Amino acid sequence: MQRRGDQLSQKESCSPRRGEDSMGPSTKKVDPRVKRTRHLLQQAFWELMHEKGFSAISIQDIAERATLNRATFYSHFEDKYQLLDSIVQEQFHQMVTKDLDLPPKWEERTLRILIGAVLEFFREFDTCPPSASLNPLVEQAVQRELYHLFVTWLNQAPTSEPARSVSKELLALTTSWAIFGAAGQWSRETQAMSAEHMTDALLAVVTEGVASFTPGFVQE
Template identity: 30%
Template sequence: MSNNLRVDPRVIRTRALLGNALVECVAESGFESLTIQEITARATLNRATFYLHYRDKNELLEDVFERLIGAAIPPPPAEGISIDPREPICAMLEHVSQYAEFYRAILGEQGVPFFMKRMRTKISPIIGAWLSRAPGMTSPAGDPPEVIITYITSAYLGVISWWLENDRPLSSDEMVEELLTITSGGVLAYLEKQKTG
């Protein structure tokens, strides 16, 4: 007998229906005023089914977040493996572009603060891994300063929000180049100055 537990395909299908319904509803009318009834109606399920899977819409949003962002942002590479920052940033931007209406609603002014915080949590390790492998960009302790990682991560999320609010005036590739140019010309120069100054 196998110790691997298999999830019932009906559970997977139901959660996918609810998640897709949430994404569609949030894209249309935002998250805060969204009701369980609206989500279940869109998913063509009843409220009782919803509550078999989730406590509330926040738990559903968390599940959707993990599914969406897990597909978009790979984990940081193992220590010693070089990282090209273009790859994860481009993958994230293409993913955000694919679900633009959802992310516009969730990251915009009327968005969901915990979602932005969760995105920061997912992106920060990648930024940290990239900085730790950039020549001369670590602190005397050997790691990039946390304040710099937070600064870059928050700046990237702010620029992504701007990109969505302005109907993506630049392609994903152009955005990657803009972000990396700003980062390498600004923050990285600042870090280098801190080391020599």
């Protein structure tokens, strides 16, 4: 991917961030010991990613770097793919929710923040350890999190009858893919428009469709 704008340092942008383990807005409390152990495993994994790459990392490598044993690893994650998923989903979730009121309202401001977070993710991902085989795994994790966020927010939206009969799941699927696909193409263009202009353009396209299917959607 082509880098653009002011980039965070590799350590800042790629290191796992502490936060809630959540697929969507949640007030569920997690045992501090569990959070600490998960963070140790995530941090160890990401350090090894920089040193030797995803394919060369073993579960034993991760456990030893985290000063834990293999049994502890498997009590938290099935394999290194699920560990990668957890890092990507948690970081992306934090990017989205850090500027939102909780619970978030189904309105244009929410969509603007969401689109901005997707673009920010692609920009920060430029600084992470390059791996052509890893990119699809990371992108799939983000797209799934994006879809689940949409489903969560749509389920919290006003329940007035839409002008057209479309399920919330289908609306979440098509909208999340529209944003994710456009953001991915934007990240691959060497002369792409700024993130701010891209956010405005995507927002204009998405809000027209969303507003016609969910009458409770609040436009700015």
